[in-house]
Amino acid sequence: MLTILLATIIGLLVGAFLAWLWQRWTLRARLEATLRALRLRHPTATPLQRPLLGEDPLESLLAQLDEALQGLEHTLEQARARQTQLAALFDHLSDGVVLVDPEGSVVGLNRAARSLLAGSRDGAIGRPYPEVLRDYELNELVSQALREQSPPPGRFVELGRPRRTVQAQASVLHGADRPLVTLVLRDITELRRTETIRRDFVANVSHDLRTPLAALQALVDTLLDGALADREVAEDFLRRIATEVEHLTRLVNQLLELTKAESGQLQLTRVSTDLAELARSTLRRFEPRAAAKAITLDLHAPPDLPLVSCDPDRIGQVLSNLLDNALKFTPEGGRITVELSRQENELAVRVRDTGPGIPIEELDRIFERFFKGDRARTSAGSGLGLAIVKHLVQLHGGRVWAESPPGGGAVVGFTLPLQPS
Numbered sequence: 001m002l003t004i005l006l007a008t009i010i011g012l013l014v015g016a017f018l019a020w021l022w023q024r025w026t027l028r029a030r031l032e033a034t035l036r037a038l039r040l041r042h043p044t045a046t047p048l049q050r051p052l053l054g055e056d057p058l059e060s061l062l063a064q065l066d067e068a069l070q071g072l073e074h075t076l077e078q079a080r081a082r083q084t085q086l087a088a089l090f091d092h093l094s095d096g097v098v099l100v101d102p103e104g105s106v107v108g109l110n111r112a113a114r115s116l117l118a119g120s121r122d123g124a125i126g127r128p129y130p131e132v133l134r135d136y137e138l139n140e141l142v143s144q145a146l147r148e149q150s151p152p153p154g155r156f157v158e159l160g161r162p163r164r165t166v167q168a169q170a171s172v173l174h175g176a177d178r179p180l181v182t183l184v185l186r187d188i189t190e191l192r193r194t195e196t197i198r199r200d201f202v203a204n205v206s207h208d209l210r211t212p213l214a215a216l217q218a219l220v221d222t223l224l225d226g227a228l229a230d231r232e233v234a235e236d237f238l239r240r241i242a243t244e245v246e247h248l249t250r251l252v253n254q255l256l257e258l259t260k261a262e263s264g265q266l267q268l269t270r271v272s273t274d275l276a277e278l279a280r281s282t283l284r285r286f287e288p289r290a291a292a293k294a295i296t297l298d299l300h301a302p303p304d305l306p307l308v309s310c311d312p313d314r315i316g317q318v319l320s321n322l323l324d325n326a327l328k329f330t331p332e333g334g335r336i337t338v339e340l341s342r343q344e345n346e347l348a349v350r351v352r353d354t355g356p357g358i359p360i361e362e363l364d365r366i367f368e369r370f371f372k373g374d375r376a377r378t379s380a381g382s383g384l385g386l387a388i389v390k391h392l393v394q395l396h397g398g399r400v401w402a403e404s405p406p407g408g409g410a411v412v413g414f415t416l417p418l419q420p421s
């Protein structure tokens with residue numbers, strides 16, 4: 001009886017031990033398979049290691065599995081960080097980019113594209129591209145790229161309000177799991193504008209040089225044709241030649257000045273300057289011209305004006321150009337006042353005259369190169385004076401403006417920043 005009981009207990013124990021062994025063996029086999037699969041997916045990871053002598057193989061496998069999982073988590077984190085970086089880069093690209101999948105749905109749209117394609121602000125992702133682009137030519141570009149799976153020639157399109165000139169280029173991106181059409185939108189409005197300005201500039205310079213040169217040619221020809229013999233006529237012609245040469249010299253000097261200011265070659269020599277004193281001395285130089293037209297010159301400056309850090313030669317030139325205009329446009333018996341005042345962190349200078357004033361529609365344009373108002377067409381000058389003023393003031397960190405006050409006349413002003421106290 002005892003033997004049977006003992007045999008049963010031993011049998012049960014052996015059975016339990018075998019079951020435990022079997023369980024461990026299957027678990028180990030499954031763990032090994034999982035690890036092998038993980039290693040296969042990550043070939044760069046270290047290969048599976050045999051347990052060391054005396055080490056529990058299951059423990060060793062579990063430790064390796066834990067290590068592999070940690071490695072996987074690290075790789076995932078890196079991938080996530082990279083994805084965030086790429087998304088930020090995509091969103092902050094200066095060019096607009098729209099991604100379209102083979103079914104024609106928009107799958108990506110960055111910030112620049114959203115601002116160029118006004119109206120497609122919300123919910124653009126997942127919508128058919130014609131609903132997002134809403135432009136015939138852009139739709140054509142994308143549909144051609146989708147159809148032919150090759151980049152069609154780029155186009156220039158006008159988008160939005162205010163109108164922007166956009167260079168649009170569609171291409172097919174083959175790297176992803178399925179080909180995507182990429183539409184790149186480059187805003188070239190500014191580029192076009194500067195091109196136009198440059199073209200106009202060359203045309204204006206040529207015109208302004210040609211006019212006095214033609215006059216000089218005519219005067220010299222007439223002198224050579226016999227006018228030289230008549231002393232009185234010859235003297236008159238020579239005086240006119242001198243005027244034309246003076247005009248040409250002034251024009252060339254102004255152009256050089258403007259080019260220097262615009263190209264950043266001009267170096268300011270800043271010193272602490274008493275603007276009231278500078279205005280007084282500049283006004284003094286204009287006294288003979290003012291007297292010839294019976295024009296009164298005035299200076300209004302509060303006594304406690306702070307000094308300004310500026311280049312006195314350049315600001316003197318700004319004042320001269322403004323006074324030159326005021327004197328040119330103010331009729332006899334008028335008045336020109338230079339007003340200085342402090343406005344928060346800047347000092348404002350206004351040149352006020354009692355002339356015909358500046359038409360409202362020309363107020364912004366008078367600072368453009370070669371701009372001459374309708375009334376000034378026949379006056380001497382090439383329309384460069386205020387363009388130079390604007391550049392010199394901006395170089396100092398200030399701004400310029402013009403007003404047409406209700407009482408008549410013109411006010412052209414500028415500010416200079418005061419040094420932080």
Ligand SMILES: Nc1ncnc2c1ncn2[C@@H]1O[C@H](COP(=O)(O)OP(=O)(O)OP(=O)(O)O)[C@@H](O)[C@H]1O
Pocket residue numbers: 254321325326329353355356357358366367371372373374375376377380381382383384385386387410412
């Ligand atoms: N004080 C003013 N009163 C009326 N119109 C003015 C006055 N100042 C400027 N303007 C207008 O602005 C235009 C541009 O002025 P700007 O000084 O740039 O050129 P300009 O005096 O015609 O020529 P430049 O200064 O090159 O000799 C003038 O032609 C004129 O139409």
Ligand SMILES: [Mg+2]
Pocket residue numbers: 321324325381384385386
């Ligand atoms: Mg002028």
